[in-house]
Every structure is written in structure tokens, then in C-alpha cells.
Amino acid sequence: MSSVQRFRGRIAGWGTASGTRLVVGRWDVSPFGAFADVMVERPDGERILLAPSHQVASLVATTYRFDRVEVCPVTVSRGDGPEHWQVVAGPLEARVDVGRRTALGRVLRVVPRRVAASHRTTVLTDPVARVFLRGVRTRGSAGPGRVEHYGATDVHEITGARTEWAGESLGDLRDVDPPVRFGFGSTPRRPAVTGVVTTIVER
Template identity: 55%
Template sequence: MTQHRFRGQIAGVGSASGVRVVVGRWLDTPLGEFADAMVETAAGHRVLLAPRQEVADFIAATYTFDEVRLEPFTVTAADGRWQVRSRSLTLDLALGGRTLLGMALRAVPSRTASSPAWCTLTDPVARLVLRGVRTRGTAGGNRREYYGATDAHRIGAGTGRFDGADLGALADVDPPCRFGFSSTPKRPAVTSVVTTVRGPARG
């Protein structure tokens, strides 16, 4: 079995226009540091925005998209704000305090919370409590994926544009995104995660 671990943060937001966005800010991965976004329009068109080919290839092999775009992509995180910039997408997000879920996650030791065994144990709870959220599932190519969340902060405000159109007011991620086995929490939030992808060894 091969195992790949991605440590970083995921911002999940909805909008009055019906566009839902999941932004990944990945600080420690086998592919180096990078940021990306998965966008689902109100019509259900799913778009991956990735900064380079190897990142796009890995993500597209893990999730499902109708379109993949390669373009420069940056996330600047400072002073409780995220600035997301690419040719297709701009977002300005203001983070709030730690959520109740974040408080619960912080009570679990990070090493435990990020382990596939813990993700397997918590999956039934996530399914029941957080609509659309899973902590384990299939990841394409006979692989399994595990989401180990370690913290969560609410997003209190946000503005943005996708393909030149204003997204409108910040809203819940509703309906859940359809990129893979799991969506983000319904309420806009930034979640700290360790994502583990396991699959058959290549030989």
C-alpha cells in the first residue's frame, strides 16, 4: 500500500448566486506547498482550479470534475483573512472565532485526530451530525481517503467573483458539493485537516 498525506486548511463557502467553493491551502504535501479550488456552479458544473499539472492530475484522479483549469493560484492568509486569487476566481474571506465543532476537535490530540483509524471511527458521527460530510470514503483508482479534522473557524464575511460574475452574499454550502465522497460543513468555515490517501502500491 502507498500512503500520501496532505496537511493544510480547507475553506468551504456558499454564495447567494448558488456557486459553492472549496479552497485548499496545502502547506505540507508530497507535491509541495500549493493552493487549489473546487467550484460547483448553481447549474451543477464542477470545475477544478489547479496551479500546475501534477497537482491537477492527482486531484482529478481523486475527485470528479466536469472541467479542469490550470492557472496561477494563490491563497494569502494573514490577520484573520484569506485572499484567494486566480484568473477564474477571487475571494476575500474574513474569519471569525472557533466553532463548537472546532472546540471539540481541539480536545482530541492531533496525532489521534489525523489517524485513519480515528477517521473510520468518527465517520458514522459525521454522517449523522454534519450533512454531506464524511471522514472516510473512496478516492478513485481503488484508493481510500481519510479526512482528519483538527480545528475549525467560522467564516464571518466574504465576497468574490467567478468567471467575472459577482458571487453575491456569503451563504451556506447548500446543497452539499458533489466533488467526491464528502462535502464541507454546511456553515462557511475554515477547517484544519490532515488528508490521508491510501492505495495499491505501484509495481
């Protein structure tokens, strides 16, 4: 008998002029309650996970690949309005400006939510995402005996980001280039906030 874990929230991915790329998950519904986590790839290739608890760190670190894992408070708030994310996690502080819905986001809004969020739909969306989103995957291994599925429900562009690491600016907003190397999912090249339902099926 298989077990299913489902996470519903948003993922923000962006790059910086210094070469650091970041992926922030803000999960409103999960087996662990609401939480946020941060994946960072530094210019030298070091991959870092910032997780709010050992339980979350254990799950994420067995699903993706990291060189270092830090357990620390992670908060993602709306800042001074719905179009801003304020991220604080260990050495990271960032303000992310969220803009309009993208063309892909408009298409996804037309798809019935139960269809877009279904892990069975990824059989169809995975090959499309690989071609049109520069190698992004919506279905792949989450470790021995587990398969992870991404069901995207919306996409908004990121129009600006001020990002600091240990008090030092990482520079202006850039594309996520080169792609991050945490696991199969990656994140779109263009900075974006994606509404997503992530399902992990263990057999």
C-alpha cells in the first residue's frame, strides 16, 4: 500500500548578480503544518538548505541534494503588501517584489484546480515542462521508493529582489542561470512565484 504526503503553497525562485540562486518555499498546508524553507546555491556550487525544524530538514534533505543543512527560524511574510515577500532565514534576508501573472499563469488558472493539482496529471505535464521551461521537471525520484509530483496552479513574475547574505548584498535580480542543482524539479529560468501542489508518493 502506498502512502501520500501533500504540500500546498508557493515557490519563489530567483538569481542575483553575485551568482547566488535561491528557491524559497512557503507552504500553507503540509503534514507538518504551515512552514517555509530555503534552498540556496552559491556561486562556487555549494548547495545549502535552511529549514525551520529537524523534521522538515530530514524530509527535504532526503528528497533533494545539499552540501550543508542548517536548522534555523525561517519566516516568509507578506511585508507591507500582498505583492512583496519578506524572507528571513539564518544568514539570509530578502525582499522580493511580485508582479503580474504570466502568460503561463493565465493558462494554468483556466485548468480546473483538481486537475492541475493531481499527481496523475504530471505524466502529461513533465515532458512539456522539460521543453518549454528549460529542463524543469514536474515528476521525478524523491529518494528510494518515492516519487515526487509538482502540480502548478499559477505563476507570477518576480520584478525585483533585494537579497543579503550575512549582511552583504548579493546584487540585483537576475535569471536563475545556471540552473540550480538541488534535484529534478529545478525552478524556471525567469524569476517567478509559482503556486504549486507537491505530492510525494511512497510505495
